[in-house]
Every structure is written in structure tokens, then in C-alpha cells.
Amino acid sequence: MSDSVHERWLRGIAFNPAAPSDVLVRLLDPAAGNAGPLMCEGRGLPDPVVDAALRHPSGVIRRALARNRYVDPARLAPLASDPSGIVRAWLASGPRHHPQRVRPLPDDILVTLLMAQDGGEDGRLTAKEIIGELDSSRQIPLSFFRSIAGHEHPGLRTVATWRWQSLTPAQRAALLDDPDPGVREAAQDRNWALDPERVEARLPSFGSRNGFVFGTCALSPALVEQCFADGTVLPMARNPHTPAYALARLARHPDAEVRAAVAARPDVGPVLVAELRSDPVEYVRTCARLHPFPRTWTEYRAIDQVMGHGPDCTCPTGEPFTESNADPALGPSPDWFASCAVSEEAVLRRVAASWLGLSAELAETLARDDDEEVRIRLACHHPLAPSHLLLDVFVTRPAHRPALLELPAFPRTGRAHLIDHPDPEVRALAAADPALPDPPVADPDASVRQAAATNPSLSPEALGPLLAAPPYRRGRRVQPGTARSAHARTPRPLPERHRHRADGRPTPRDDPHAAITGMAKARTGPRVPVSVDRHPAWLLSGMMIAMDTEILVDIWQRLHADPGKSWVLFEHGTCVVLTAPDGDLAEQATEILKKFGPARAGSSAGDFGVINLEDVEGWAVTGHHNDVLAYVGPDEPQDQSEIAVGLFGRSKRHRDGTELHVVHVEDKRASANLG
Template sequence: MPAASSASSASSGSSSPLAGAWLRGIAVNPSAGPGVQLRLLRSAVRAAWEPLCEHGDLPQAVVEAVLAHPSPQVRGAFARNHRADPAHRGRLADDPDALVRARLAGGPRPRSDRVVPLPDDALMTLLTAEDGPGDDPLVTADEIRQELAFSGQIPPSFPHRMTGHHRSELRAYAAGYWQWLTPAERETLRADPDPAVREAARRRIRDEDPEAMRADLPDQDCLPRRTLLYSCAVSAAVAEACLTAGRDLTALAHNRYTPAFAVQRLARHPDPEVRALVAARADLGPGLLAALAEDPDERVRLRARTHPLPRTWAQRDALDRVIGRGAGQIGALARSFGEPDPGWYADCAASGDPQLRRAAASWPDLPADAAARLAADPDPDVRHLLACNHPAAPPELLLEAFLALPRQRAHLRTLPRLPRTGLRHLLGHADAEVRALAAGDPTLEELPLTLLDDPDAAVRRAAAANPRLPGDLLARLLEDPATAEDAAANAALTDARLHALLDRAGAGVRFRTA
């Protein structure tokens, strides 16, 4: 741990309204060294704790101090840091504070569908935790597991690895992913020596038993009913009852287990949403698919014509994520269980159908040569999906997507390949978010002085943080409460100047990092 030096702060505290602004700005200053960051972290002034720990790109010495910090506010903020190595965040899986564990389970901020999974040991700790006598009753272990399940931090490969784990509760957890397990893995769980694991496997086998589903199906409209009809085996009697009553038809049209006679009738249903779901199915014969390809509704025709036979259900699901929607709606997609074969994505990338190319562009493991072709695709949604999802998307494409997709900017700003320089041509852009990006460009030939008075606060903040501002102007901005926080985040400030600001803010003693 760093040792305290003999230098102390110029004051024991500051009542200046500028003090909190300086601390918050220094916390996100990209040039702040570990000595500055440790001083913020060990200060009794809490204004900088969350911005430093939740948004900062922290060196190892600071990470260790954060993980050992006595305040759950500090540890909980770091648990949501999207810049942090998941292996470091994962060390909080057994944190004594339930809210810290819940924040870890909930995933990084800003929330994105493209999340790096947590390490297996962290996942296992969260999934097997039990409530203790001193735990927060408002944040239970089950609630934390639910947060984790929807966070995107569990990789599709994880349940496969758990089928042979020595802990029976993890083998039972793996049984919950029955549909995606291999036949050998299923058989292993069926014959598991632990009765709880065998029961978990039996329940999932029951999902494939139409009569068992019929017995379990609630009559009232509710989530359990929709879930069963959406994904579990459907008996002829249940299908007929739904068709006669005209209820749950979209669930039946989607369900891969719906009987063939019901599929035939759903294909003629007056609701085009139902027919479009039928047109996407992987079990259609050529005749029914050809009829749907001539449907009077464009959505139905699109779904039928886009995906030739033969099809798989995994391919259907992958296309469901992109078809009929633009890149602005789709953005970054999480890896899902039961992904299609990589060769299918490669074929989609070479397809003449833009909907299939959009599916390929959303797959982050697409080979580099195919990704390079899609980066120059004539369809803008293909290009922009590649920008949001593929790690090799060229920087100029990320900037193009940033300009075109306002809803995806929070995600695109997290990508290191998004250009932060060469943006002079965007200083006068009509969109304030674009002006703000350009205002921070450290290579501007002309300083963005006019943007310091921009009508948009985010643009003014970005201009105040531009490292090319002259020293005298930066000093004035530091003394103005309206710009002090962003001026303190200016990368032109040296560690010496940052320490001087911390002295004035009463942030406590300095620390050596040697």
C-alpha cells in the first residue's frame, strides 16, 4: 500500500462550492496519476468516490485500494465500472455487503448488451450464495441471482462447464439450460447421483412432455402461462383450445413444438403478426413457405423470403434479432445460447439479402475478411450493426454510426476505436452530442472557445475539458462554479496542479506510489 508523505494539505477542509466540483472533475481526469487517485480515494470528502471508481480507468495499485476500501459505496461503484477487468470486478462476488454483490451481478454501466462475462469463479460464488443472518433483507441472494441472469455476464459456454462440476447446485443450475445442452450432458444429469440434480433434469424433461405441460398450464393469463406456451411442448388439445378461443396465438406461432395442424391454421390467421411468426419457423414445408412468400402483408413476405430452406431454429432466433429493425433499434447484441454455426454467419455475410448481412454484421466473431466487406456494405444498417458489434470495425465507421444512431451513442462512446481526434468538421454540427464529441478533440488547430458559451451544457463541459485550452483560460474556468468540474477534468493539468487543487479542496494528505 502507498505510504503517506510528510506533505499535508493546505487546509483541513474547504467550504468553497468549488471543492466538490474540483474533486469530481479530478476523479475522471485521464491524466491523473495513481498518487492523485489514491488521495481522492482516501479522502473523507466523498464527492469523488463514485466518479473515480465507476468510470475511471484505474491502475492496479488503485484497484487494490478500491477492493480493500472500507466503504461499500466505493466497492459498489467499482462493481459497475465498464472499464475494469472483469477478473478484478469479480473479486467482489463474495463482498460482505449485499448491495455491492447486487451491483456486480447487475453488470457494468452504462448498460449495454455487449458485456464481457465474469470469470467462472465469480459466477459460481454468486450462483451458490446463501443469505446469512446479517445480510440486508432487502437484497437477497435469489434477487442477486436474478440480476445476474439478465446482466449478460454469463457466457453461453458456462452451463456446459457446470454439468460436471463437483458442486451439485451448479449441476442443477446447468439443467436449467436443457435445450442447449448436448445429449451426453443431458444423460449425465439424468443419471446424476444427487436427487436434486435429477429432479432439476426431470423438470426440464417435463418441458418436452405435452401432457405434463397441459397439466401445468394455468387457465388465467399470466407470465407462467405465456412462458409455457412460448417454449414448452404443446399438446394437440392445448393447441386446439387456444385456436378456438383465439388466445396466445403469437406464443403458439413462435413455439417450435406447436403441432403441425395448428401451424397450418395459424398461417391463415388474419393477424399478420401471427403469420409473420409462422413464416419464420424452421419446420415449414416448401408449399406453406411459398404461400407465405406471397402474403399480402409485407412483413410476412419479408420473413418468408429472407430465409431459404432448410433452416434451423437457432438461425430463426438469430434472424429474429435483426429482421425488420434498423441498427438504431438493435445496437450491440449479446451473445445468446444456441447460436447458429459460424459457417451460417459467413454465408449470411456473402448473401445478396441485406437482412441476412445484418445478422452477420451483428456477430462479433465474424472473420476479418468478411467484416471488412461488410464495413463497406451499401446498406447503412449493415455497416452500423458492424460498428456496434464487431471489434475490428474501422474507426471511421464507428464515427459514421455515432452520427447516424443517437440511441447507440452511449455504447459507442465506450469503444476505444471511436475517433476522438480529427473532428474539426463537426464543431458546428446541429446535434449537441456530436458537437460535444468534437469539442474534446485535443488536435484542433483552432481552440473551441466559442463552444464554451454553447447553449448545450454537455458541449460547454467538453470544451472546458479540452487539453489545448491556454493555461490562463483554464485557470479562470477552474474558479467558475459553472465550469470548474470540467476544467478539473482537463488532461492538460499536471499531477502537481491536481495535487494543488486537492490541497485547496481539503482532500487530505498526499501519498507516494513508489
């Protein structure tokens, strides 16, 4: 087996959702290549794997975990004080591929990163550089700044000033009068944006960023006139600090976008609203019709995040709108969103559909809304959006597919009807549906074949070639091919530690298989007993590479010493030797294997022994019946340790013992009678 195929198989196992924790922990070893780092960053992990990764000696593993967006961020707290500054920086910067809605980090992690006195023992970064990564990551919610404005530690009160305009007036006043001189200085420095004279004085230093000043800061009369003179009026039309006299002029501006921005504001008086409701441009009239809904600036921002963005909008969204104990609230009230949900205005229903706190009853109503954007926003944002809606948006709106696939409610079945869809991405989705009877492993599109390789309904005959398939190129990117995908749904056994027999009885040291030539005794000592109750169905039912029947027949014919011995071969390589053949040999062997083939928890049915073969390459794996053996080829197990080989052979015996598919009968009764 080539290293490339071996590595793809390991990566497939790393992403198999049914793989046991102890197997995943072993993939953290550097010998597993990049399977460990990819797994730590790219999938949800069981708690034992998270624990192992957190204390792993390799910084590569820890920093990959730091970017995991599937693990509860609270579990990542130890990484905030990791010895490596690189690990801290990766945690501070957030997931590599930013989702639309970034999860905020827990307060304790934020405090640890913000209060660090150094950049780690490796000396590659400073604490300030790590904080810079955190500040730009969108992982600090506005609620955090408000919560620390009165913190006992002056350093955290200083941090609260970073989002000066998000603080309440009372909090700003308290920080301006803070007993700590450093906090007072920081507060006074940040307060410049609310002082028109200081804004005017600092304007030249902003250069090309003047639009930021005109859109967010308090403006003096001179700056208002400068905006009109320069034509930079749109930022001023959105600025909460724009004086009323300027708004009256902006409401009659020739640019419809400027008039619409004024119409959407919550502080526009009834006279201007009435005038804008009769504007010649429909978009302006729509903004004006929304009054009195945007009664506050938080409600205005909720509407602004939706209005005019279109059905394919994938703009990042920040902190979910929630009520806050601080005054004013960080977001509109639930009652306001409920009112939006039943509004006649489609824009307001889209706003409601974007709020994840909407009631189940209203969400169900919006899922049937006549407006497509309402349904799209509900599918992309609300946790109770029905699965059929998620699937419909996936098919019709490609822009939202990456985000939809990561939603817990996205349907994992019921997609088979899409298998003939002209879009390869849609066919790939259908190809992985477990209900699909015949996954399209021969589809002309490589991504569809890759998806089909993950389908648990795939037969062993179809799976074999996929396990060795090379990567393929899509555009500029090299995709992993079907080998990784096949193992992501059917991982192969990995070595396990020696385990004692479940019933505690000693394991016989004698070899009862004297009738078979070419076999050496099992490696010095007893057979290796492994209790099946420690190995779940993932291991026992793992799909193996189907071996050619003719090869298996030839191997067993060479292994049997007695030319008069009858035996029966089953599909996955298990051989039943018939010491007293009688009647229909296939039926006789089937009855034996039905009883002694399956591995059962809490009994000797989970035991196995490994025998080296001399005349052929590979091993024979014995069980709790002397005449039932499974052949394991030299290229089948990834690890060729005794335990790995034994587990592999036992799982083949288990599968033959449950499927009971006879592929060859060697009837030697005539030869025996002649003898």
C-alpha cells in the first residue's frame, strides 16, 4: 500500500463520525501524518479526544484545535494560557474559514487573552499582537464590553473603552471619572468621537478614512457643510449623530439612495416620513413605510442588516439580537421581532426570519411564506427551520450551500430523488443518502463519486476500487478522492491495547489446527484474547476490501494439508472446515458459522488467535471454534501488529457469520472414501 493511499485512509477514519474515541486519540500521533491536525480543526470531537488534544505535546495539534468551530468554545479555555504564543494567537483569530455567524468566545477566555502579560514561552509573538488578532476576529460580543465596564480590574475597564459608543451613557460617564488615571485617559481619548470640536480637529489625520468619521462621529456645523460641498453625504445620512436640520436637506437630496437612508432612520419626524412615503422611487417609499417599526437604533440596525441585501446575501452577522440587562438593550425585544413576523411588509418578515429566537409557531408560519427571501433567511438562521426547507434552499440557492451543510438540522436522508439533478453538487448530496440503493460510483463528476464513497449502503464489491482511488484535481485545488471518503464512512481497524478475556478464563496455548499446513504457531505465547464488549459495531461491521474469490480459493487449497478434507468458503474470507461432512455442505457450514461466526459481547465469541502463514503471505485468525478460520491478506490491515491483524480477521469472521454468503464449496468426500 502506498503512503499516499495509507494517509488518505487515515484521514477518512479521522472524519468518520462513528470512529471510537480511542482510535481518534491514536491519530493524534505524528506517525498518522496530517490526519490528526485536520481532525482537530475540521470536525466535532468527543470529550476524550479534546482532552488528549489539549494536553498533547505537539503545538501543531493544539493550535489546530484552537481553530475548531465545532467544539464547545468553553472546552478550549486551557489554550488561552498555552505555553505557545502561536496557539494563543490561533485561538484569538478564530476559525480559519469564517462562518456567517461567528461564535463569541466565553468571557473567561477573553479575559485570559486580554490580561496576558506576555506572548508565550516561544517568544514568537507579543501579547499585543495576540490581542490584535482577537480584536479583529469578531469573537468579542458587544455585551462583553458592557459587562466589564465596571470590572474591578482597571485593565479590563480600559478594554471596555474600545467600543465606546456601544456603552451606555452612564457607563461612559463613570469611565470618564474613573479613579484609575490610566482608565480615565483611555476614556477621554475614546470620547473624542462624541465631541464635534475634537472630531473637526482630528479629521485631517484620517485622510481617506474620512467617510468613517462622517458616518459615525458627532459632526460640527462646519463638517456638515463640508459633507454637502464634497458630495460625501451618504455616510452622513446614516450617522446617528447627524443634526435634524441636515436631515431635512438630505431627505430632498437628488440621490435616491441618500433619501432611502434618511427614510429608514428611527429619528425622522412625521412630516419628513409623510413626504418620503410619496417619493417617486419605490425603494425609498418602502423604507418610509416601515415606520413606526424602527423606533430605536438597534431596531434600525436589525432592518439595515436585511434590507436590500438580496436572496444570495452571505454577509457575516454578528452577535445575535438579544435582550440585555444593560440599558439600552443590545438588540430589539422579542415582541418587536414577533410583530415583524406577522407584518404585511416582506422586509420585516425577513428580519424576523433572521432572528434565531423566534418562536416555533412563527417559524413554522414563515417557512410557508410567499416571499422567497423570508424562507431563505429562515433556513439559514433559525434552528427550527424544517429540514425540507433547508434542502429546497440548498438546491435552488448555491450561495448558501456551505453554510446549510453545517447546520445540525440539515437532512441526512430523503435526498435520493435528486440523484439525476443536472447540478453535480446536488447529485453529490443525493449520492451520500443512505437510502439510495445504488450509489453512483461511476458518475462522470469526481465529486459525486467521492460523495458516493461515503454512502453506508455501498457494497464491498463497489467499495474496493474506491479505497485505492487517487486524488483528483478540481480547478486549482486537489481533492482527496474516494479513498478518504470511503474510509470516512467505513474505517478500518486500528491497533488496540491488549485486553483480557471477558470471562477471565485462561486462553489455551495449544494449537488445534494441525490439519492445516503452512501455518506456524501463533507468535510465542497464547492467543490474544480481546473482549468484544470493548469494540462497538463500528469496528465489527466495518466494511473490508472484497478479495477476489478465486484468490481466496487458491489460498485455502494450498493451506489445507489433508487432500480429503472438505471445507466451505464464505464471501469475506472465512473458511469452515468440515471434519464430518454430511448432506449439503453449504448448509452444514452455514449452521456452524451462524453459531460461531458472530462476535458477541461478554463471551468467548470475542476471542481470537493470530497464526503466521509460511507457504502464503498473510495470517489466519482463529476464533472459539477450532474449525472456523478467517484469512487476512498482507495488504489488508493498515497496522500489521498482532492485535490489529486479529481484530481485522475477527471482524471479517463476524461479517461472514451474519451475512452467511457461501462463495465456494470444496467437497472432498469422494477422495476421502477412496483413501
